[in-house]
Amino acid sequence: MKFIKKSYYYFFYKIYRSIEYTSELSGGKFLTFYKAGLVMLALEAWIFFSLLAYYKIYTKISIQLLISMPIVYIPAIIIYVFNYFTLDYKDNWRQFNAEFANYSKRKNRIGGWIVFGIILLIVSNLIFSFYLMSQIDWSQYR
Template identity: 50%
Template structure:
């Protein structure tokens, strides 16, 4: 458990250092810890969204059936928010870890940075891929923007707007 905690703080550390570096370049080095926490929260939520989409695809449910009031949705969100609050906002424990990670060798920090940024890229690509799979299912099943009713409605809307300008 301690290794997972340390990895989580290292992930925060690399995001924090990246935001700190870019903020200094543009002259806005303020609230760096908040920005880093926001980035981590967004990545976690994007990861949960992709898992939710995969769950919808595997169970053949409709995406519209998932709402924020369902326990399968709001419990993970609350866990993420509480985890981030108690890790980064409520205490300054992350500062101790940042000082510890600053002492790592350049080689270890480069390797760790590559792992962190590969994880970030993986989460983003995974989110886009899950949406792509959802779109392909909609196309195959003629639902959503590929339903006959929606296409007909768009044709009528286009013909009305085209008639106004002639």
């Protein structure tokens, strides 16, 4: 469990550092923590959307999703609360960021490639799930 927690914070750290770096290049780093948090929320939401798309493909049930439906707002609330308690509450991320900043350059470079690979996997998985949904003729299913 500790490994998963530390991995999550490292994932956030690499996103935070990359946003901090690109913000410096483009004229100023402000609200970096919130930008990184937004990226984390987006990636988690994309994972949820992928799972939902695969569910629709597997069951062949065509459903319209609205924000007022429990299948949408309950996971959204869970994701938001999870991020709040892991990142915002008591600023736990700061101590982990300080720890990860002390890692060797080689270790951080390898970790950066792993994080980039995971992000690429999440995005490509979402695109692939939407592609598979587009291949189904939904007119014959309810």
